[in-house]
Amino acid sequence: MTHHLLQIGGITPDMRERLEAAFTIYQLDDFDPTAITHVITNGHDGVNPELMTSLINLKVISGYGVGYDAIDVTEAVRRNILVAHTPNVLNQEVATTALLLLLACYRELLRDDAYVRSGDWQAKGNAPLTRSMDKQTVGILGLGRIGQAIANKLAPWDATVVYHSRRKKDVPYRYFDNLTEMARACDALICITPGGPSTHKIVNAEVLEALGPHGTLINVSRGSVVDEAALIAALTSGKLGWAGLDVFEAEPVVPQALRDLPNTVLLPHVGSATVETRAAMGALTVDNLLQHLKDGTVMTPVPECADL
Numbered sequence: 045m046t047h048h049l050l051q052i053g054g055i056t057p058d059m060r061e062r063l064e065a066a067f068t069i070y071q072l073d074d075f076d077p078t079a080i081t082h083v084i085t086n087g088h089d090g091v092n093p094e095l096m097t098s099l100i101n102l103k104v105i106s107g108y109g110v111g112y113d114a115i116d117v118t119e120a121v122r123r124n125i126l127v128a129h130t131p132n133v134l135n136q137e138v139a140t141t142a143l144l145l146l147l148a149c150y151r152e153l154l155r156d157d158a159y160v161r162s163g164d165w166q167a168k169g170n171a172p173l174t175r176s177m178d179k180q181t182v183g184i185l186g187l188g189r190i191g192q193a194i195a196n197k198l199a200p201w202d203a204t205v206v207y208h209s210r211r212k213k214d215v216p217y218r219y220f221d222n223l224t225e226m227a228r229a230c231d232a233l234i235c236i237t238p239g240g241p242s243t244h245k246i247v248n249a250e251v252l253e254a255l256g257p258h259g260t261l262i263n264v265s266r267g268s269v270v271d272e273a274a275l276i277a278a279l280t281s282g283k284l285g286w287a288g289l290d291v292f293e294a295e296p297v298v299p300q301a302l303r304d305l306p307n308t309v310l311l312p313h314v315g316s317a318t319v320e321t322r323a324a325m326g327a328l329t330v331d332n333l334l335q336h337l338k339d340g341t342v343m344t345p346v347p348e349c350a351d352l
């Protein structure tokens with residue numbers, strides 16, 4: 045029996061090869077909605093509500109990523125559609141990206157690289173000093189799988205890790221139940237919560253001001269978690285020191301103001317984007333679909349679908 049898979053977003057040649065052995069693959073510009081039983085999609089595009097409604101025989105949505113805020117999981121559960129994602133296999137890579145942004149902000153990596161390339165080093169002498177990353181207090185907003193990996197990777201810099209999550213955990217770090225209070229106590233704040241309504245713009249003007257003129261904000265979660273207009277205002281006025289951002293409110297559109305500011309380091313949503321980690325994520329995304337063909341289950345359902 046042929047199974048019909050709708051592909052939303054890019055996949056790797058390895059993923060395609062394995063999928064083609066089991067599915068006929070359709071693209072968004074040419075498919076029969078009533079024939080589709082499985083969807084593969086990414087964290088950015090997800091599955092919009094109109095599309096989900098039209099896919100009347102849909103059984104599984106396999107997300108090529110861990111965040112699933114772009115998929116209406118409540119509607120999926122109501123319709124008995126299994127939603128799968130790729131937890132854990134990307135923890136270390138995304139944590140490395142967070143550290144990369146943090147270090148680039150502290151040590152002014154982009155400014156100093158430009159200083160050498162422009163000839164300023166030769167023309168003007170030594171570059172201005174930067175700030176040490178040693179012994180900083182770093183707040184983690186969302187101490188889950190990736191948040192814990194970030195905390196682990198901060199150890200060589202002798203950081204004091206503190207955190208704010210939905211609830212206190214059994215970890216050796218100080219818990220803050222109030223995000224603004226945590227920001228006030230921190231040198232740097234790293235956002236790594238899921239997106240969606242419960243975290244929408246929780247990093248607002250008050251939190252940014254509490255982080256302060258010497259503070260650094262790192263966002264590797266979702267653009268929706270930070271109030272981008274408030275962030276631009278704080279960085280421009282000097283109420284916030286630096287920002288390292290992998291995610292933005294309206295990707296791939298990045299406000300010109302953020303691009304013009306000298307105290308930002310900007311990445312094009314590449315938290316997990318290495319050959320090795322994308323291979324592991326791709327394998328799990330495909331495994332989820334193939335397992336469903338075998339026994340009607342997926343390996344890594346999102347928590348809301350665990351009992352379906």
Ligand SMILES: NC(=O)C1=CN([C@@H]2O[C@H](COP(=O)(O)OP(=O)(O)OC[C@H]3O[C@@H](n4cnc5c(N)ncnc54)[C@H](O)[C@@H]3O)[C@@H](O)[C@H]2O)C=CC1
Nearest residue numbers: 111186187188189190209210237238239242264265315316
């Ligand atoms: N930049 C990138 O390329 C990537 C971004 N991500 C983002 O990182 C997120 C986290 O991934 P994991 O660590 O695997 O998820 P997780 O579910 O293991 O951890 C999420 C943490 O956020 C906390 N949290 C949830 N809602 C909250 C709220 N309203 N206030 C405070 N804390 C809250 C949870 O308690 C949990 O500790 C993903 O959902 C995704 O949005 C993930 C991978 C790559």
Ligand SMILES: O=CC(=O)O
Nearest residue numbers: 087108109110111
């Ligand atoms: O943003 C990426 C993800 O895996 O979520």
